[in-house]
Amino acid sequence: MNDDRLIIAGREFKSRLWVGTGKYKDFVETKKAIEASGADVVTVAVRRVNITDRSKENLLDYLDPKKYTILPNTAGCYTVEDAVRYARLARAAGVSDLVKLEVIGDERTLFPDTAGLIEAAKILIKEGFVVLPYTNDDPIVAKKLVDIGCPAVMPLAAPIGSGLGIRNPYNLKIILETVKVPIIVDAGVGTASDAALAMELGADAVLMNTAIAGAKDPIMMAEAMRYAVDAGRLAFKAGRIPRKLYATASSPIEGML
């Protein structure tokens, strides 16, 4: 697995499991879960600093920037203007030019507003951002995002936090055949088999948050996800057997009594 690196916009990543940092009990649990997951890319959200209570600790104290690529997202942004503003603030805070771009279309489903996403991506790419767009499992939109300069595409498996798993594996398969940039399946994973399936389909990586942070034992689930992503990747590269309706004997007939 060690020489099987994921490369996006010239950056090399060891792990094909990317993780979010939300919904954990505390920063200690966050840190332990991330370590158990083996991830080297972690997403963070951009928010106001609490100026009334400065006693609260900072997430960045627990994430060594030398060890992890910090990927700011524009979660919670419902307009192009907001998403662009949050991305610019994230870059100004001095982490990097990377942004996981989200333009959310609806509060109930948190599905992406893909028209807004393309518009915001165009603006940010022109400003030199490396835009990783959170999008629908729509091959046409994925192609448009690549055409305007996104170095990777992040289609959802199912709604954010839903744990429904991969609802449309065929669309993901078409996306994987349509665009020739890394595909990171983002959102909707519920358990380890979902992550393995995404990788078996040929996804280049999987990003998740709730499936780990919301598990009864987040640290154990983080470890499970690490194995699932590795197993799925190996199975994809090894090449699965074709599905057949009837049996094919594994033991030879020859030599039977």
Add this chain to the structure above:
Amino acid sequence: MTQCFHVLVNGESRECKAGETVSDLLRELDIRPDRVAVEVNLEILDKGAFGTRGLKDGDRIEIISFIGGGSLPINKYRDVT
């Protein structure tokens, strides 16, 4: 007597003294400048400008940082750093 005026910092009113800069404000609030971005009246400042950018009456200042996040609606995620 030192002249005082008011600015809005992350939506809250705050009294400032004449000549106060963004750097002074961050110091008073005990915020490390390397971890944050600062926006004054919707203009994002370079970190290099923190020490020279003076504050004026009515300035709307936003100080942002990073918090734990996958994806959640903004209204459920107000609790910061």
